[in-house]
Amino acid sequence: SMGWDAYYNLNDINNWLDDLVATYPRIVTSIIGGSTYEGRQIKGIKISHGSGRKAVFLEGGIHAREWISPATVNFIAHELLTSNETDTVAAARDFDWYIFPVTNPDGYVWTFENERMWRKNRRPVAFNAIGIDLNRNWNNNWLRIGASAQPISDSYAGPGPFSEIETRTLSEYLRGIADQLELYLSFHSYSELLLLPFGNTTVPYANYNDALNIGRRAMGALSVRYGTSYSVGNIAEIIYAATGGSIDWVKDHLKVPLVYCYELRDKGQFGFMLPEDQILPNNQEVMDSVLDLIHQAKRFG
Numbered sequence: 001s002m003g004w005d006a007y008y009n010l011n012d013i014n015n016w017l018d019d020l021v022a023t024y025p026r027i028v029t030s031i032i033g034g035s036t037y038e039g040r041q042i043k044g045i046k047i048s049h050g051s052g053r054k055a056v057f058l059e060g061g062i063h064a065r066e067w068i069s070p071a072t073v074n075f076i077a078h079e080l081l082t083s084n085e086t087d088t089v090a091a092a093r094d095f096d097w098y099i100f101p102v103t104n105p106d107g108y109v110w111t112f113e114n115e116r117m118w119r120k121n122r123r124p125v126a127f128n129a130i131g132i133d134l135n136r137n138w139n140n141n142w143l144r145i146g147a148s149a150q151p152i153s154d155s156y157a158g159p160g161p162f163s164e165i166e167t168r169t170l171s172e173y174l175r176g177i178a179d180q181l182e183l184y185l186s187f188h189s190y191s192e193l194l195l196l197p198f199g200n201t202t203v204p205y206a207n208y209n210d211a212l213n214i215g216r217r218a219m220g221a222l223s224v225r226y227g228t229s230y231s232v233g234n235i236a237e238i239i240y241a242a243t244g245g246s247i248d249w250v251k252d253h254l255k256v257p258l259v260y261c262y263e264l265r266d267k268g269q270f271g272f273m274l275p276e277d278q279i280l281p282n283n284q285e286v287m288d289s290v291l292d293l294i295h296q297a298k299r300f301g
C-alpha cells in the first residue's frame with residue numbers, strides 16, 4: 001500500500017501498480033506504454049468499467065526530478081479505485097483511464113540513486129554528455145524554440161524528433177488509443193500553472209477558448225480546499241516558448257479535444273524538493289480539479 005507522506009522509488013510504484021491489478025482484477029489491467037534505453041518498461045494501469053467509453057490519459061514523471069508528479073498520478077488512480085464520493089465514482093465509471101505515473105523510468109531511478117536533480121533520460125549522447133529532455137523530443141516543431149541542440153544542456157532535444165525510445169514507444173502507444181482520447185493530462189512541477197498548447201505560438205487553436213474556460217473553472221475548483229492559486233494559459237504566453245513537448249504533439253497530431261500540462265506545487269520556495277508534508281494537500285487539490293475537468297469534459301464532446 002502507498003502512504004501519501006513519502007516519495008516512492010520506481011520499484012515501490014511498480015509493485016503498487018501490480019497490487020492494484022491483483023486487488024481489482026475486473027476493473028484494472030496492467031499496460032505497457034513503452035520501453036527505455038536501460039531496458040525498463042513504462043508501466044501503467046488501465047481502469048475500465050466497460051467498453052465504448054471515452055478515455056483520459058495521465059502522463060507523470062517525464063522529468064525525473066519532479067517527484068510530486070508520479071505521486072499525484074498515483075493518488076488520482078487510488079482515488080478512482082477506492083473513493084465512495086459521488087463525483088469520483090462517476091469519473092471512474094464514465095471514462096476509461098490510462099495511467100502512467102513514471103514515463104521516464106531510467107531518469108527517475110537515477111534521481112533516487114545518484115543525482116536528485118536529474119531531469120532527462122539516461123542515454124549517452126556524446127563522450128561527456130548523457131540524456132535527452134523527453135519533453136523536447138516529440139515530433140512537433142522539434143528544436144524550433146526553447147530547446148537546445150547541445151547534448152550537455154538540460155533541455156537537449158535529442159539528435160532528431162522521436163530519437164528516444166521512451167518518446168517513440170509512448171507516442172506509438174498513444175496513436176493506438178487516439179480515437180478514444182478525450183482528455184490528456186501531463187504532470188510536471190513546479191510553479192502552480194495549468195498550461196495549454198502550443199509551446200511555439202500564442203495564436204489560439206480551434207477550441208482554445210473553450211479549453212481555456214474549462215481550465216480556468218477547474219483551477220477554481222482546485223483553489224477551494226487550500227486557497228492554492230494556479231494561473232491558466234498558453235505555454236508560450238505564461239512561462240516560455242518551448243517546442244517538442246508531449247502535449248503539443250498530442251494536440252496537433254492526435255487531435256485530442258482537451259489537453260493540459262500541470263505545473264504542480266509549489267511556486268518556488270522548495271521547488272523540485274517539495275516537502276513530503278505537501279504531497280497529500282497537493283494531491284487532494286489536484287484531484288478536486290481533475291474531477292471538475294471530468295465533469296466539464298463529459299459535456300464537451
Ligand code: 0X9
Pocket residue numbers: 063066135188189190195198199235242243244245246247248261263
Ligand atoms: O519546460 C518544460 O518542459 C515544462 N516545464 S518544467 O519546469 N517542468 O520543465 C513545461 C512544458 C510545457 N510545454 C509543453 N508541454 N509543450
Ligand code: ZN
Pocket residue numbers: 063066135188189
Ligand atoms: Zn517538467
